[in-house]
Structure formats: C-alpha cells, structure tokens
Amino acid sequence: MVAPTVTLNSGFEMPLVGFGLWKVNNDTCADQIYNAIKAGYRCFDGACDYGNEVEAGQGVARAIKDGLVKREELFIVSKLWNSFHDGDKVGPICRKQLADWGVDYFDLYIVHFPIALKYVDPAVRYPPGWMSADDKLELSTASIRETWTAMESLVDQKLAHSIGVSNFSAQLLMDLLRYARVRPxxxxxxxxxxxxxxxxxxxxxxxxxxxxxxxxxxxxxxxxxxxxxxxxxxxxxxxxxxxxxxxxxxxxxxxxxxxxxxxxxxxxxxxxxxxxxxxxxxxxxxxxxxxxxxxxxxxxxxxxxxxxxxxxxxxxxxx
Ligand SMILES: NC(=O)c1ccc[n+]([C@@H]2O[C@H](COP(=O)([O-])OP(=O)(O)OC[C@H]3O[C@@H](n4cnc5c(N)ncnc54)[C@H](OP(=O)(O)O)[C@@H]3O)[C@@H](O)[C@H]2O)c1
Missing domain, CATH: 3.20.20.100 (NADP-dependent oxidoreductase domain)
Structure with a gap:
C-alpha cells in the first residue's frame, strides 16, 4: 500500500504517512529504508541530528538501483540543525546533507528548532548536537528572519522543493508569515x-x-x-x-x-x-x-x- 498524498502550499504532493528516522540505528538504517520502500513507504523524515543520513541515502540508492522506485516517487525530508542557523551556513550544510543522502534536492527541508546555536564546523564534529566541546550550550545571534531568508534561497537554487519549520509556536509563525517570501x-x-x-x-x-x-x-x-x-x-x-x-x-x-x-x-x-x-x-x-x-x-x-x-x-x- 502506498499512502495518499496531500498537496502542499508549494504545489508539491507529500505522502500523508512517512517513516521517521530518529533513533534508527546506523547499522540497520540502509536495510530499514530499503525494506520500508518495499513495503510502500515513499516519504522519509530525516535530519542532520539523527546522524544516519549517509546510511539512509544508501538504502535509497539501493532501492533505486534495484528498480523498486524512482527518485521522483520519493519524498525526502531533512532538517537544518540549530548550529547552522547563521545565514551563510544554511546553503553549505544543506549541500553537505544532500551529498550524504546522495540526492540533488530535498523534497522538504525544515528548520528543526527555533533555536540558533553557535556554528560548529562539520569537519570538527558532525552531527554537532546541542552542546559545545566544553559541554556548554552556546547560542548564536542569528534571527529566525536571517535563517529563513537563507532557507528561501535553497528553494531559488532548487536544492529544496519546499521548506518548512518545526517546533515553532503560533507567535513565531505569525511573525514569520509577515515577511516570508516563500511561505513554510x-x-x-x-x-x-x-x-x-x-x-x-x-x-x-x-x-x-x-x-x-x-x-x-x-x-x-x-x-x-x-x-x-x-x-x-x-x-x-x-x-x-x-x-x-x-x-x-x-x-x-x-x-x-x-x-x-x-x-x-x-x-x-x-x-x-x-x-x-x-x-x-x-x-x-x-x-x-x-x-x-x-x-x-x-x-x-x-x-x-x-x-x-x-x-x-x-x-x-x-x-
Ligand atoms: N521535529 C522534531 O523535533 C522531531 C522530534 C521527534 C521525532 N521527530 C520525527 O518523528 C518521527 C516519529 O517520532 P518518534 O520517533 O518520536 O516516535 P513514534 O513513531 O511516535 O514512536 C516510536 C515508538 O513506537 C514503537 N512503534 C512503532 N510502531 C508501532 C506499532 N504499530 N505498534 C506498537 N509500537 C510501535 C516503536 O518501537 P519499534 O521500533 O520497536 O516498533 C518506537 O518505540 C521520528 O522518527 C522523527 O523522524 C521529529
């Protein structure tokens, strides 16, 4: 069975039922994705923070190679982690995540939390998690507007078909909708x-x-x-x-x-x-x-x- 879809305000179709990738172990992730595609799943909800995007991508690649599905039949979701909210960090990290998945666009890329943390170079620690190397919670000064403007340019560059938010309150959404050029x-x-x-x-x-x-x-x-x-x-x-x-x-x-x-x-x-x-x-x-x-x-x-x-x-x- 393949789930019915809902039409997003971006015009793209998203399956109403997807498969969540949080706490999916690295050693089983590729097989789980492959088997989920076999079972009919088309939507996968991933994130930098789940630490399994490379393996998830391997599962997708195998399913495509074996002819189970085409890329355009899948709906791949990923998320911007808190450490990459600074406007100039959004594009590079999205490109890294796309490379990890082995795809050239995300169907949906989401701001994971309305919390901006200090940047961590992926070459130093990835995924960065919440705490700095010396176990502190270090905030960045990036506003939601700065981050969202950079998210919008991902759509312009066709790196993400749609963009969205997570863990936002109504107040934050109200504010975002005042200036969003691309609505979540x-x-x-x-x-x-x-x-x-x-x-x-x-x-x-x-x-x-x-x-x-x-x-x-x-x-x-x-x-x-x-x-x-x-x-x-x-x-x-x-x-x-x-x-x-x-x-x-x-x-x-x-x-x-x-x-x-x-x-x-x-x-x-x-x-x-x-x-x-x-x-x-x-x-x-x-x-x-x-x-x-x-x-x-x-x-x-x-x-x-x-x-x-x-x-x-x-x-x-x-x-
Ligand atoms: N945006 C965010 O901040 C955020 C936060 C949390 C989660 N998420 C996303 O949402 C996804 C789902 O949320 P979640 O992982 O918290 O939990 P969930 O899907 O609500 O629950 C997972 C738990 O339910 C069990 N389970 C699953 N199907 C079952 C069934 N049919 N009968 C009995 N038990 C069942 C699983 O055990 P078994 O694996 O043993 O079946 C696991 O213990 C995540 O994977 C992630 O993609 C996003």
Whole structure:
C-alpha cells in the first residue's frame, strides 16, 4: 500500500504517512529504508541530528538501483540543525546533507528548532548536537528572519522543493508569515492525544501550512530515553478510550492513533524497527473514525509534552 498524498502550499504532493528516522540505528538504517520502500513507504523524515543520513541515502540508492522506485516517487525530508542557523551556513550544510543522502534536492527541508546555536564546523564534529566541546550550550545571534531568508534561497537554487519549520509556536509563525517570501509548506510538531495543540494546529492549517505530527504514540518513544514523564504516564496503547475504538474497527491502537491524525489532514511519520509494525503503520488511511471517536481521543489532551529541551537539561525554554 502506498499512502495518499496531500498537496502542499508549494504545489508539491507529500505522502500523508512517512517513516521517521530518529533513533534508527546506523547499522540497520540502509536495510530499514530499503525494506520500508518495499513495503510502500515513499516519504522519509530525516535530519542532520539523527546522524544516519549517509546510511539512509544508501538504502535509497539501493532501492533505486534495484528498480523498486524512482527518485521522483520519493519524498525526502531533512532538517537544518540549530548550529547552522547563521545565514551563510544554511546553503553549505544543506549541500553537505544532500551529498550524504546522495540526492540533488530535498523534497522538504525544515528548520528543526527555533533555536540558533553557535556554528560548529562539520569537519570538527558532525552531527554537532546541542552542546559545545566544553559541554556548554552556546547560542548564536542569528534571527529566525536571517535563517529563513537563507532557507528561501535553497528553494531559488532548487536544492529544496519546499521548506518548512518545526517546533515553532503560533507567535513565531505569525511573525514569520509577515515577511516570508516563500511561505513554510509544513509545520512539524509533537502531536498526540496527550498534546493536541489544537490552537496551533488550527492556526497553521488556516494559514495553509500542512501540519505533520511527530511522536504520534506519545510516551512510548520517550521510554527508551528514560524520560520521567514518559515513565509516569499511562501508555496510549493501553488507554481504554483508544483500545475500545481499536477493537470496534478491528485495528491496532497504533493504527487508531495514526488515523486520528491523518483523518484531520495531519501527516504522520511513525518510526518502527519491526517489519510487521512498519507495514501496519502504513495502513492508516483506509478506515474512518466517526466524529465522536475523534473527539473522545482528543479529549485525552493534557498538554503533556515530552520532546522539550528543558526535559533533557538544556536551558532553552522555547515552549
Ligand atoms: N521535529 C522534531 O523535533 C522531531 C522530534 C521527534 C521525532 N521527530 C520525527 O518523528 C518521527 C516519529 O517520532 P518518534 O520517533 O518520536 O516516535 P513514534 O513513531 O511516535 O514512536 C516510536 C515508538 O513506537 C514503537 N512503534 C512503532 N510502531 C508501532 C506499532 N504499530 N505498534 C506498537 N509500537 C510501535 C516503536 O518501537 P519499534 O521500533 O520497536 O516498533 C518506537 O518505540 C521520528 O522518527 C522523527 O523522524 C521529529
């Protein structure tokens, strides 16, 4: 099964279901990409920070070489890391990331966080991560406008078909939209029933951005990071509100959670290392939840955010 697409404000089509590459191990990444393409995935959500873009590119190259897919049938997403927000650093790092993937354009290139860190030369440390060599969080003075202007020139140079943002608030988006020559095509945010961010989602969609949800399964993704909030929160897969709906539709709780998003035109990018779950996560656009079911899942909202830099001990209070 290949996922249906949504038309972005840039005119390009993006699959509603993609495969997330965070925490995909380097030694298995190429095979996982290859097998995901075989299973029908066409969209891959990568990032400098995930440290696996070379291997992801190897998987893509093998799939193209074996005739499974053509480059133009894929939708490859990557992200600008915080250390490269200075206007003159955006182009060079995007080109490096393209070379890592072995492609000559990204379908979508996203500002990963609205946080500008001091530049780190990729020859010295890559991916740079959050902290400097002497374990400090060092900020850069680049404004979002400076970074966005450089992002726009990636579109002019055809290095990215579309550009977008992630982890932005409504206020930041409002400001960006005042001056953007190229509007962001997507907003990627943490979005699951414990963190629905309704106002932000409504605002972004009203402004013509496509919202992409990350960490659709809530606490599950953060258990392996030993995040205390994740350990203390009931798993969504075991929540009666979700399991009852899953049972009724003959689907898994994971599929219900993903459908809860895709039915509201929110794209999803689940990650799985398991072939059965990976295939299952793609089958999330071929059944319908009714309005009461959608509402009962949305009612689980408690503003609980897991992917907050503060929770990792990083003093950047952006949320
Ligand atoms: N922009 C950002 O700041 C940001 C932040 C976080 C994530 N992301 C993107 O969003 C993607 C997805 O988010 P995520 O990685 O946090 O987590 P996720 O996809 O919500 O959850 C992954 C976890 O769910 C399990 N899982 C996957 N499918 C399942 C299924 N059908 N049934 C049961 N368990 C299942 C996985 O285990 P198995 O692998 O064992 O199946 C893994 O433990 C990332 O990979 C990344 O591309 C972006």
């Amino acid at each position: 095509a997507t907003l990627q945010i943490e979005h699951h029933p414990y963190l629905t961010q309704k106002r932000l989602v409504d605002y972004a969609q009203k402004e013509g951005l496509t919202v992409t949800a990350y960490s659709s399964f809530g606490p599950l993704s953060f258990l392996e990071l030993n995040l205390k909030d994740a350990q203390d929160t009931p798993l969504l897969f075991e929540h009666a509100a979700v399991t009852a709906i899953a049972q009724k539709h003959g689907r898994t709780p994971a599929q219900v959670l993903l459908r809860w998003a895709t039915q509201r035109k929110i794209a999803v990018i689940p990650k799985s290392n398991n072939p059965t779950r990976l295939a299952q996560n793609l089958q999330v656009t071929d059944f319908e939840l009714d309005a009461a079911e959608i509402d009962s899942i949305s009612a689980l909202d408690k503003g609980l955010r897991f992917n907050d830099p503060l929770a990792y001990g990083l003093y950047v209070p952006i949320f």
